[in-house]
Amino acid sequence: MYGVMYPNVQCGEVHEAKNDGRFFHIIETFFSFSSLYTCGTNQVCKNSAGSYTCICDVGWQGVSCLDDEDECVTSSPCQHGGICLNSIGSYMCNCQNEWTGQDCQDDVNECLNTPCDHAGSCTNTNGSYMCACVQEWSGTNCQMDVDECKLTNPCLNGGQCNNKVGSYDCDCTVGWRGSNCSLIDYCIPTPCNNSGTCQHVNKTYMCTCATGWSGTNCNQDVDECVSGPCLNNGNCTNLAGSFLCQCGSNWTGQVCDSQVSAYSSGNPGKTIASNT
Numbered sequence: 001m002y003g004v005m006y007p008n009v010q011c012g013e014v015h016e017a018k019n020d021g022r023f024f025h026i027i028e029t030f031f032s033f034s035s036l037y038t039c040g041t042n043q044v045c046k047n048s049a050g051s052y053t054c055i056c057d058v059g060w061q062g063v064s065c066l067d068d069e070d071e072c073v074t075s076s077p078c079q080h081g082g083i084c085l086n087s088i089g090s091y092m093c094n095c096q097n098e099w100t101g102q103d104c105q106d107d108v109n110e111c112l113n114t115p116c117d118h119a120g121s122c123t124n125t126n127g128s129y130m131c132a133c134v135q136e137w138s139g140t141n142c143q144m145d146v147d148e149c150k151l152t153n154p155c156l157n158g159g160q161c162n163n164k165v166g167s168y169d170c171d172c173t174v175g176w177r178g179s180n181c182s183l184i185d186y187c188i189p190t191p192c193n194n195s196g197t198c199q200h201v202n203k204t205y206m207c208t209c210a211t212g213w214s215g216t217n218c219n220q221d222v223d224e225c226v227s228g229p230c231l232n233n234g235n236c237t238n239l240a241g242s243f244l245c246q247c248g249s250n251w252t253g254q255v256c257d258s259q260v261s262a263y264s265s266g267n268p269g270k271t272i273a274s275n276t
C-alpha cells in the first residue's frame with residue numbers, strides 16, 4: 001500500500017523531510033513532514049529490499065484489512081472433529097473431549113483425571129486412553145463387573161459358582177474346600193471322635209479333643225486316675241472319657257474335696273466327675 005519513499009526505509013522507522021538545500025528543496029516548498037512508517041488498523045508491516053508493504057493481519061482481509069476473515073470457511077482450522085466458531089478478527093474451536101489447544105491439535109492426557117476404576121492402570125494414547133483392568137473388572141473404565149462364573153467357571157470339583165460385584169465365591173461340594181474348591185476338606189465328615197473339633201492345618205487336619213479324650217482322632221481315653229484326682233483318700237476309677245471318685249465317709253464332691261456336714265442327710269457315697 002506504500003511505495004518507495006526513501007531508499008532503504010524500514011517498517012517503524014521515522015523519516016523526517018528536511019531542507020538540506022539540495023534534494024528536498026523543491027518539495028520543501030510544498031510540505032515538510034515527520035512520518036512513522038507504520039501500517040493501518042489490522043495490518044502488519046513487512047520489510048523488503050529498500051521498501052516495505054503492509055499486509056492484512058491474521059483474521060482480516062479486504063483492501064483496507066477491515067473485513068473479518070471467516071477462518072471456518074477459508075481454512076477449516078479446527079482439527080480432530082472440533083467445531084469452528086467464527087468471530088470478528090478471529091475464530092474459536094470447540095474441541096472434542098480427547099483434544100485441546102487453539103486448533104484442537106493437542107492430545108488430552110486423560111490419565112491425569114484417573115479414569116480407570118477399581119485399580120485399573122491408565123495409558124494415555126494420541127486421541128484417547130486405555131485402561132488395563134484387574135481381572136475382576138472390565139469395560140472402558142473398568143467399571144463393569146466380570147461374571148467369572150460365565151467366563152471361566154473357576155469353581156472346581158463340582159462347586160457351585162456365585163457371581164458377585166467385583167468378585168465371586170464358590171459353594172463347594174462335600175469333601176472340598178478353598179476359594180476355588182481345589183483343596184480336600186478333611187473335616188467333612190469330621191474325623192474327630194467324642195465331640196472333638198476339626199480344623200485344617202496345612203494340607204491335613206488337626207483335632208482338638210474334648211476333655212477326657214486324646215489321640216489324633218480323639219478316640220483314646222485319658223486315664224485321669226494316673227494324676228490322682230480324687231482327694232482325701234478317695235478311690236479313682238477310670239471311665240471312657242471320664243473318671244469316678246469314690247469318696248471316704250466324711251467327704252463328697254467330684255474330687256472328694258468337700259467335707260460332709262454333720263447336719264446334712266443323704267449318702268455322700270459316689271460322685272462321678274466329668275467335664276463333658
Ligand SMILES: [Ca+2]
Nearest residue numbers: 069087089090
Ligand atoms: Ca474471523
Ligand SMILES: [Ca+2]
Nearest residue numbers: 108125127128
Ligand atoms: Ca489422550
Ligand SMILES: [Ca+2]
Nearest residue numbers: 146164166167
Ligand atoms: Ca464378579
